[in-house]
Amino acid sequence: MWRKGSSEGSDRFEYLQTLVTEFQDTDSEEAKEQVLANLANFAYDPKNMEYLRTLQVTDLFLDMLTEENENFVEFGMGGLCNLSMDPECKDIILQSGGISLVTNCLSSRREETVLSAITTLMNLTTPSSRSEITDPAILQCMLRFSLSESPRLRNLATVFLQDCCSEEQVQIQSEAEKCWSVGQRGPAGQFTWKIREETIFPIKC
Amino acid sequence: VDGHVAVHPHRKYEVYKHHEQRKVCISRPKYREGRKAKAVKVYTINLESRYLMVQGVPAIGVMTELIQLCALYGVVEEYRPLDEYPAEDFTEVYLVKFQKLTSARAAKRHIDEKSFYGGVLHVCYVPEYETVEDTRLKLQDRRRYIMRAAQNKANEEPTTSNTAEKIISRHDQMPNNDDTGETSNISHYSSFPLLPLPPQEHYYHGYKNQYGTIPTEDKMGTLHNATICTKQQPVQSLSFSQTSSERERGTEHRLTPNQAPAVRFVPRTTHLENRKRKMEEAAEHSLTVSGKNEPLIGPKLPEPPKLDMDDESLNTTVSLIRNAMKQVEAVPDVKPVEKKMKPRRRI
Numbered sequence: 001m002w003r004k005g006s007s008e009g010s011d012r013f014e015y016l017q018t019l020v021t022e023f024q025d026t027d028s029e030e031a032k033e034q035v036l037a038n039l040a041n042f043a044y045d046p047k048n049m050e051y052l053r054t055l056q057v058t059d060l061f062l063d064m065l066t067e068e069n070e071n072f073v074e075f076g077m078g079g080l081c082n083l084s085m086d087p088e089c090k091d092i093i094l095q096s097g098g099i100s101l102v103t104n105c106l107s108s109r110r111e112e113t114v115l116s117a118i119t120t121l122m123n124l125t126t127p128s129s130r131s132e133i134t135d136p137a138i139l140q141c142m143l144r145f146s147l148s149e150s151p152r153l154r155n156l157a158t159v160f161l162q163d164c165c166s167e168e169q170v171q172i173q174s175e176a177e178k179c180w181s182v183g184q185r186g187p188a189g190q191f192t193w194k195i196r197e198e199t200i201f202p203i204k205c
Numbered sequence: 206v207d208g209h210v211a212v213h214p215h216r217k218y219e220v221y222k223h224h225e226q227r228k229v230c231i232s233r234p235k236y237r238e239g240r241k242a243k244a245v246k247v248y249t250i251n252l253e254s255r256y257l258m259v260q261g262v263p264a265i266g267v268m269t270e271l272i273q274l275c276a277l278y279g280v281v282e283e284y285r286p287l288d289e290y291p292a293e294d295f296t297e298v299y300l301v302k303f304q305k306l307t308s309a310r311a312a313k314r315h316i317d318e319k320s321f322y323g324g325v326l327h328v329c330y331v332p333e334y335e336t337v338e339d340t341r342l343k344l345q346d347r348r349r350y351i352m353r354a355a356q357n358k359a360n361e362e363p364t365t366s367n368t369a370e371k372i373i374s375r376h377d378q379m380p381n382n383d384d385t386g387e388t389s390n391i392s393h394y395s396s397f398p399l400l401p402l403p404p405q406e407h408y409y410h411g412y413k414n415q416y417g418t419i420p421t422e423d424k425m426g427t428l429h430n431a432t433i434c435t436k437q438q439p440v441q442s443l444s445f446s447q448t449s450s451e452r453e454r455g456t457e458h459r460l461t462p463n464q465a466p467a468v469r470f471v472p473r474t475t476h477l478e479n480r481k482r483k484m485e486e487a488a489e490h491s492l493t494v495s496g497k498n499e500p501l502i503g504p505k506l507p508e509p510p511k512l513d514m515d516d517e518s519l520n521t522t523v524s525l526i527r528n529a530m531k532q533v534e535a536v537p538d539v540k541p542v543e544k545k546m547k548p549r550r551r552i
Contacts, residue, residue: 030232034233049355081249119249119251152332162341
């Protein structure tokens with residue numbers, strides 16, 4: 001795909017711009033999915049970060065997180081997972097209120113979407129965003145993932161708990177989790193997780 | 206190892222969705238068509254892994270060959286057959302753990318869908334075999350790599366508002382990522398392996414030194430010659446330094462006159478010219494030294510074995526016939542042999 005044009009940066013930029021334009025103009029869901037996947041994969045290469053930022057693809061991906069089409073959500077989340085590795089993109093995502101949008105993806109029933117969301121949250125962790133990202137509701141979620149039967153989910157959630165949270169936070173949360181898992185999901189007024197135990201998240205408390 | 210696995214042996218080899226080969230997408234418009242037909246799929250670091258699963262290996266005892274093939278792309282730390290993993294009839298499934306993610310990436314790119322002893326291999330990442338530490342390191346490496354890429358860019362490029370300029374300089378200032386172990390992410394889309402460089406001739410080194418720092422045309426008026434010019438890179442202006450990643454992508458070189466391509470192509474005619482010259486020198490040399498007039502062509506062929514026919518008269522006949530044949534051969538071309546042999550050696 002790269003080789004279609006010359007390797008001139010401007011060509012690359014134009015190509016990406018064409019993709020974004022097609023995404024905006026087309027009415028075909030299928031074409032949108034393809035372009036979205038393309039853009040998300042382009043976000044893997046650090047060379048494209050700046051172009052994608054310029055084209056506001058960060059916002060495009062964030063928009064996808066609230067779509068009904070699950071492919072849109074998965075690809076958009078994948079794109080954010082790739083982009084959020086870049087410090088500048090990270091700032092843009094944080095400024096656009098990305099944390100809550102990404103957090104919502106933790107309850108997706110697609111494992112790939114959940115994994116992208118966890119990695120993105122880790123990438124978004126900064127001294128100032130840490131408190132929001134280690135919110136008790138998210139911790140609770142991660143604790144459950146860390147007991148999941150899926151090794152990938154288990155591993156990634158474990159890394160999150162070990163690297164992004166303090167030990168006390170985890171301790172407190174797992175105590176609380178023990179109480180909650182008996183009855184309901186969480187205390188009234190708190191974020192409620194649409195967790196589907198029967199699919200991938202067994203509760204072993 | 207894992208308690209859970211021990212308790213549920215039937216779940217040990219779960220077939221995850223990402224193991225499946227997805228259907229390729231056939232509805233892409235021309236401008237979005239890649240070289241290879243591919244499925245609509247998004248790759249993230251979560252999906253990648255230094256653990257690969259190779260399916261479709263013919264069950265004919267070719268494990269060693271498979272691992273040798275894998276080892277072409279990097280150090281293999283561990284491997285084993287996944288006997289319980291559901292496999293097609295007469296095929297086996299293997300788990301291969303590379304030392305580095307980049308090796309696994311290269312191996313996957315090159316081995317997937319290749320035929321192997323009559324079977325077609327399907328290679329996929331199997332991150333579910335990672336340990337927590339594997340996963341952590343994988344993410345850390347990736348973050349570090351992206352960070353470095355961003356820093357390199359920021360250091361070398363004072364912010365300008367001109368997009369076009371930015372784009373170009375940016376492209377040229379890709380980090381030299383040889384050491385990060387992250388080189389091949391760029392090559393997600395490249396589909397063939399790098400060939401080793403052609404062997405260099407001594408004569409050529411002279412040529413290189415002579416012209417090494419001048420990244421311009423050669424005598425033939427072309428930029429294409431096949432010396433690696435890595436050594437001359439520091440001499441050039443920074444903005445035009447080639448990076449390893451670009452070299453890896455091969456076809457993406459921009460051959461503008463004020464820029465030295467990292468890998469140069471030598472036209473075959475130049476090679477031949479050089480070889481001819483060398484040969485002529487060698488021939489002259491041998492002529493003066495040996496004093497004989499026959500050109501030195503190489504190791505002499507072994508003399509025809511002496512036949513022993515177990516009979517005096519038969520032996521005499523054989524030697525007579527041989528002598529006669531030698532004479533017949535020798536007479537017409539005492540001189541032409543010399544001249545004819547030279548062009549032959551050039552090939």
